[in-house]
Every structure is written in C-alpha cells, then in structure tokens.
Amino acid sequence: xxxxxxxxxxxxxxxLSFLIPFTIMLCYFIGRKMYPFGNSSLLTVDLGQxxxxxxxxxxxxxxxxxxxxxxxxxxxxxxxxxxEWAYYLMSxxxxxxxxxxxxxxxxxxxxxxxxxxxxxxxxxxLLLKKTTRMNSFYIPLFATAYALMGWTIANQLNLLWxxxxxxxxxxxxxxxxxxxxSKSWAYTWWLALLLVVNYYMGxxxxxxxxxxxxxxxxxxxxxxxxxxxxxxxxxxKSLISVAISAVILFPTLFSLLSSKxxxxxxxxxxxxxxxxxxxxxxxxxxxxNFDQMPSGFPNIFVGSLVxxxxxxxxxxxxxxxxxxxxxxxxxxxxVLSMCFxxxxxxxxxxxxxxxxxxxxxxxxxxxxxxxxxxxxEYFNPxxxxxxxxxxxxxxxxxxxxxxxxxxxxxLSNETLFLSILFILLMLILIQxxxxxxxxxxxxxxxxxxxxxxxxxVYSLDNISYLSTSEYDVSTSALATESKSLKKIDNxxxxxxxxxSRTKNDAMSADFFSGSHFSSAFSKSIPTFYGxxxxxxxxxxxxxxxxxxxxxxxxxxxxxxxxxxxxxxxALTTQLDTLTPLTEKPDTSYYNTVSSGxxxxxxxxxxxxxxxxxxNDTILSKKNKETNPLRYQSNWLTSLTGTxxxxxxxxxxxxxxxxxxxGSQANLTDSMLTKTKLSKPGIVTFTYTPTTNDAYYLxxxxxxxxxxxxxxxxxxxxxxxxxxxNTVVVNIASNDKGKxxxxxxxxxxxxxxxxxxxxxxxxxxxxETQINHLQxxxxxxxxxxxxxxxxxxxxxxxxxxxxxxIPYSKGWHVKVDGKSVSxxxxxxxxLAFSVAPGKHTVKLVYWPPYMGIGLLISILAxxxxxxxxxxxVIKRLIR
Numbered sequence: 001x002x003x004x005x006x007x008x009x010x011x012x013x014x015x016l017s018f019l020i021p022f023t024i025m026l027c028y029f030i031g032r033k034m035y036p037f038g039n040s041s042l043l044t045v046d047l048g049q050x051x052x053x054x055x056x057x058x059x060x061x062x063x064x065x066x067x068x069x070x071x072x073x074x075x076x077x078x079x080x081x082x083x084e085w086a087y088y089l090m091s092x093x094x095x096x097x098x099x100x101x102x103x104x105x106x107x108x109x110x111x112x113x114x115x116x117x118x119x120x121x122x123x124x125x126l127l128l129k130k131t132t133r134m135n136s137f138y139i140p141l142f143a144t145a146y147a148l149m150g151w152t153i154a155n156q157l158n159l160l161w162x163x164x165x166x167x168x169x170x171x172x173x174x175x176x177x178x179x180x181x182s183k184s185w186a187y188t189w190w191l192a193l194l195l196v197v198n199y200y201m202g203x204x205x206x207x208x209x210x211x212x213x214x215x216x217x218x219x220x221x222x223x224x225x226x227x228x229x230x231x232x233x234x235x236x237k238s239l240i241s242v243a244i245s246a247v248i249l250f251p252t253l254f255s256l257l258s259s260k261x262x263x264x265x266x267x268x269x270x271x272x273x274x275x276x277x278x279x280x281x282x283x284x285x286x287x288x289n290f291d292q293m294p295s296g297f298p299n300i301f302v303g304s305l306v307x308x309x310x311x312x313x314x315x316x317x318x319x320x321x322x323x324x325x326x327x328x329x330x331x332x333x334x335v336l337s338m339c340f341x342x343x344x345x346x347x348x349x350x351x352x353x354x355x356x357x358x359x360x361x362x363x364x365x366x367x368x369x370x371x372x373x374x375x376x377e378y379f380n381p382x383x384x385x386x387x388x389x390x391x392x393x394x395x396x397x398x399x400x401x402x403x404x405x406x407x408x409x410x411l412s413n414e415t416l417f418l419s420i421l422f423i424l425l426m427l428i429l430i431q432x433x434x435x436x437x438x439x440x441x442x443x444x445x446x447x448x449x450x451x452x453x454x455x456x457v458y459s460l461d462n463i464s465y466l467s468t469s470e471y472d473v474s475t476s477a478l479a480t481e482s483k484s485l486k487k488i489d490n491x492x493x494x495x496x497x498x499x500s501r502t503k504n505d506a507m508s509a510d511f512f513s514g515s516h517f518s519s520a521f522s523k524s525i526p527t528f529y530g531x532x533x534x535x536x537x538x539x540x541x542x543x544x545x546x547x548x549x550x551x552x553x554x555x556x557x558x559x560x561x562x563x564x565x566x567x568x569x570a571l572t573t574q575l576d577t578l579t580p581l582t583e584k585p586d587t588s589y590y591n592t593v594s595s596g597x598x599x600x601x602x603x604x605x606x607x608x609x610x611x612x613x614x615n616d617t618i619l620s621k622k623n624k625e626t627n628p629l630r631y632q633s634n635w636l637t638s639l640t641g642t643x644x645x646x647x648x649x650x651x652x653x654x655x656x657x658x659x660x661x662g663s664q665a666n667l668t669d670s671m672l673t674k675t676k677l678s679k680p681g682i683v684t685f686t687y688t689p690t691t692n693d694a695y696y697l698x699x700x701x702x703x704x705x706x707x708x709x710x711x712x713x714x715x716x717x718x719x720x721x722x723x724x725n726t727v728v729v730n731i732a733s734n735d736k737g738k739x740x741x742x743x744x745x746x747x748x749x750x751x752x753x754x755x756x757x758x759x760x761x762x763x764x765x766x767e768t769q770i771n772h773l774q775x776x777x778x779x780x781x782x783x784x785x786x787x788x789x790x791x792x793x794x795x796x797x798x799x800x801x802x803x804x805i806p807y808s809k810g811w812h813v814k815v816d817g818k819s820v821s822x823x824x825x826x827x828x829x830l831a832f833s834v835a836p837g838k839h840t841v842k843l844v845y846w847p848p849y850m851g852i853g854l855l856i857s858i859l860a861x862x863x864x865x866x867x868x869x870x871x872v873i874k875r876l877i878r
Contacts, residue, residue: 700754
C-alpha cells in the first residue's frame, strides 16, 4: 500500500485535475437521473438521433462484421464507411462501448462522457505541470476551467469532438519539447493521433499550431536564421504527422470529395456575421440553450478567474512587450475568426457548419486559459490600478448586457447577478487575501468549482433529453424484427420501414435499409432520392415514400411496419413511440412473414436482386425527368426497353369541396386563398377507386406541415415532415369501391398546390415488367459488407448488369475471373456490360487511395523510428 500511497501523493495534482471534473459532472448526471441512475439519458439532438446508432454499428463491426469497416449496405442503399469512421468512430474511447450491449449502451455513453471530461482536465493539468512553475495547488483550478469550459458543456453531445480537447494540451506539450529539443518526436506523434482520431478537429488544431508557433518564437530571443531553422523543424514534423495519418486521410479525402467537399462555398462575403459585442454575453454563466445549437454565438465561457487572469496577462511586465503584442494579435485574430465570415469559413474547411457554429472556439478557450494560467504562475498581490482597469472592463461588459434587455434569450437576471457575484469574489480574493493562507486557497478552490458547476447546471438544464424508454422501445422492436428476419432469410436484401426511431436505424439494428444521416454522406444519393420522390437533404435520406416500383427495383424485399393495436393500453402506449414515416397501404400486396409484440415484417414478392440483366441503354441513359413518378416509369423503360409511359396515369378526384377557400378548376399548381382570414380554410377531396390498383399522390415541397394539415380518412396524413423535393404518398391500394377522403386545412392565408396530382398505378403492367426482370437477375451466392459473388444467365445480346449499388471507383468487378470496366448509370448506380451466356460475377470494394495512404504511413513511421532503431542496432553490435 505504501508505494501506491506515495505514487498518489506524488501525482495528486494530476489526480485532482482528473477527479474534479469527473465528480462535478457525475453529481449532475445523478441529480438529473440519467441512466443508470434514472429513466433519463444523455441522448439529445445528434447524440440521440445519429451518434448512438454509429456506436452500435461500431460494436457490430468489431464483434460481428469486420468488413463493414470499409463499406456498409446499412448506409442508405450502400456507401463507403472509411470516411464515416474517420469522422465519427476512430476515438479509442469507443472501445468502451464493447462492454455495453443493447439498452446499456446508454450507460456507456455516460461513462465515455465522464472520462472525456476528466481526461481533458488531466491533460491540461499535465501541460501546466510540465511547462510552468505554478504552485501545484492551483493547477487543478485551471484544469477544471478547461475541462468544463463553455465549449465542452455545449458540445457534450458531440462526443466525437471531445477527443480534440483531450489531445490539444498533449500536442502543445509535445511542441514545447520540440522547441527545446529539435530531435523530439512527441509533437509529431500526438498530432498524428489527433488527425487519425478526428481529422476535422485535427485540421483546426493544425491551424492553431501555426499561431502558437508564432507565439512561442516571440518568447525566444532568436536570430532570423534561427527562426528559419525552427520554422523548418515545425513544418517538417507537422508534415510527418500528416504522412503518418495518411492511411486514414487519403481515402477520407476521396470520400469527402463526393460528400462534404461538394458543398464548399464558392462565394465568400467579407462581412461580419453579427455584432462582435455579442460574444461578451457568452462569458456569463448558463449562456447556452437549444436555440444556440443551430445558429448561436461561440461558446467561450471560461470562468471569472480565467477572465481576470487573461486581462492581467497583458499588463504583466514579467512578459516581454514583444510576447504580449504577439499574444494580443493572436487573440484578435481568433476573436475576428469567430465573427468575420471569411475567417469563420477558413476554420471550418470552407463550409458553413450545419448546426453547432464556431466549432473551433475550443482553441480560443484553450488560448485564454493558458495565458491566464501564465499570469497566475505566481499568485502575487495585484496593483490597485490593474484591478481598477479590470473592474472598469467588467462594469462596461455587464452594463452593455443589462442594456441589451431580451436580445440574448439565454441570459437571465439570475445568471447575470450570479456571474457578477463570482467576479467580485475572485477580485477580492486575488487582491486582499493572504495568498499563502490555507483559507485563501480553499476559498479560491471552492469558488472556481462552484462557478464552473453553476455554468454546467444552468446550461445543460436548458436542454431536453430522451428517456430510456423512448430509445429502447423502438430500438428493441427493430432489433427483434431484424434478428427474426435473419433466421428466415440469409440472402442479400434490403428492408423498408413505415416507422423509425432515427434515419440510422439500420446501423443500430444491423440490417440493410434505405435511410441514413451523416455529415460524410455522398451527395449523389440525396440527389437520386429527390428524383424518385423520397425525402432528402444535404446530409440525409429517408426511404419512407417507396412505391411498389421503387421497392422492387431497389431490392426492398421486406418492410418493417407497426401492428394495428386494439387491445392493451400499455402496448398502444409503446406503439406511440414508433414514429410513423408514411402511409403505405400498398403493403397489402405483400405477405406477413414474422410478427413481434409491436411490429411485423411483410415480404415483397416483387423485389429484385441487388443486380439484374437490363437493356444496355441503361449504361448511357440520362433520366432528366423531374416528376418522381414519370422518373420511375422512365427508369423501368430504360431497364426493359419497353414503353412504360402509362404505368402511372394521372386521374381526377371525384369531388372537391372548398370551405372558406376560393374554388379552382385545375388543382395542380393552383393557388388556394382563404375567403375570410379569421375562419379555417378547408378543402375536401374525395375519390372512390374503380380498381384494386395502387393510388399515389404527389406533394410538392411547399405542401409541408408548416403550410397545410392533411387528413386522410379522418386521421392526420402520415408523412415524413422534412422534404425539399416533390414526394410520393400512397393513399389507397386494394380499395376498389371504398371512398377515400383527403382534407387540406390551410395554415396560412394562401397555399400553393405544388405538384399536387393523384395517380393510378397499373398493377398488371407493373407485374409483367417486374416478372421479366426477375427472370434474369443476379443470383447472389455469397456476400459480406464489401464483397458480392453470384451467377447470372444472360440470354440476349446488348445486355448489361444493372446493380442498385451506388457507383464508386472503389468497386471492382470480375466476370468469370476477368476484370471488367464499370459505368455510372443514371448518375448513381454501378453497371457493366456483359456478353450472352452463364457467368460468375464477383464485386469487391476497396477504399480508393487507401493503398497509397498505407504506404505513405509506413514510410513516415519508419522515418520517425529510424534513429531509435539505429541506436538499438548499434547497442546490439557492441
């Protein structure tokens, strides 16, 4: 026990730097009854709607499907995954999730979150201990301020970014060693690790390191020649870091060029994004709420002690004028970056963030905390005139904030007065107390802990979280249906859904689906989804509005759908947690194959394989149709070479009644207007099908729930709310002779009936064409996440194999063992020519540029290790 006791005593400073943030946040989570301490959870916004599913996918990849590291058919209809790993999943902390299966992964999220808070404090404490002469008692104070700074609290839900906060002090520590010893490689290794763990945040740190290099050289009395030498050493060892991480960066760069890289801003405006004085409001306790997530100001709360120390730093003659001038210029640049559009774009890789603005502001927080720590390296009484200047600045800041009134809705009189109280406390302690007195130390200690705790509580209390049941009910239902389906059918197939928890359900429940949400999503897939009438966005797609035709062509062999509950109230309540995506009465053409307590699975008899023989005109066909149903019929025509222009026929409603709305003879693209603004405006459409065909309604982007409330046969029309192109909604199938009633209630004075048309699908013609394609499809005999092997019998000339695998240069195809060239068909899919006869086809995916990236990484590592290896060899020879 004595060695352990001595070890803890020796490292108590670092232990406190770890334990204080850990304990503060653990107490908060317990108080909020976060699972496993209650029925709440840390899941909110992207953590609940995106990341948690990626963590489940991470577990499945490492434990069951290692090939999905490269590619996954759970990413919409298929996509490269290395770019997703580089952005979401390369953190070593994710290994902890292997210990938390099923629902318990929610507890795993808490464990990882607590560790990241704690280790942020630990690494910053280590940096101060190694690079300053600060009294060991004060190091945990600044470590806590860093670990619980406003950026970390606001981005607690963005777990994938928090590794950068942990690694930044280690990168800086390695760089300080490099400045003292040009042979040190610590900086290179830490920066390479950061780039591998999260290249996005690593890019921001690389930019900051340029500024930090200028700062550190300003502290040294070096000649121009020495400056050039240090510049070369810094540049060389930074580039080696990039080279070491090339195995991840190279294929990720290729992935980005087809995803985020296609959204790069082409025009940059030299303007301020807001009044820079607004940043002052973010130094107040609790200056964060939900509204700050999509379009707020930088989260830069650091506490009173840090703010006071930061201001005093520039008045401290212990630091040279040159150093302080450079520090001031760097600070000014960082502040300008957080409000001036061109610099903001630079820090974000020339793209405006979608939600969570000013993501790089953690480096600003780090910067001012570090300068404040240097100011308080020696806790000496501060001269009155300096305290006076600090006080005047704070008076000016709070006067501005009080006069701003309700401009900043996240501020309250309570938090403003609380912030003032802590500032007064810190000023009094710094100026009037005996700095060697234990009472002073403990008052300062408790003051910092209390202030950082208050900010965490007030900020996080402004956010709502998922309950464990909201997560578990739908996730368990999906997992149950997925497992049942695997027992029934082990072939290659995709699954559509009429309900969901998130767009990444397939990654969580381990099945192939058609939906996905990711910041690294290929642009071609949302573009295609928009053309076929599915909801899409820049970084997501939702396969919620499939027709019988798209279900068939895209290999949607099964559909997960909720049961109709008429018995148990408890089950009905659980069913309410299964978010409906769409109306889909055309599942009446499908057959039930499995059933759970809440959901069931139906089988699509029309579903085609992942590849099938088609007319070779599909190789060059450009489908420019903008109407989604005509686009679908043209697609089928290109595959079969048969005219399918009448597959979807527009029809008129039997009756249309206008209540407090001006009547219109032609509905499609007409403008409806309320007669009297004070009364509801309602239009009622009725139609009685004369056949058992499927009937589809097209709705333009303007017909969203913001503008109109649709009801179908008395209940609210089920439709995924967010869409930017025309979508297709199935409102009747197998309903011959049954009256269909659709009502539209205007939510505003006018309503534009954009692309509002009812269509009948000729089920007989559809079955004929699909049966033709099914007779010549790829028979998949073996597959995993990045490889498919099958056989096909091509009976005619001028044929091609059309697959519903998204085209990528990473796919390599062999027919009968010989490589064949591939084509991007319909601007989306992988296709290739094939001669008549029976063939064995093999498709294999390998991430583009991963091979060259691996070679560069190996060479870079050898360069770093050559000196140690040489030294070892010399010793052995001796």
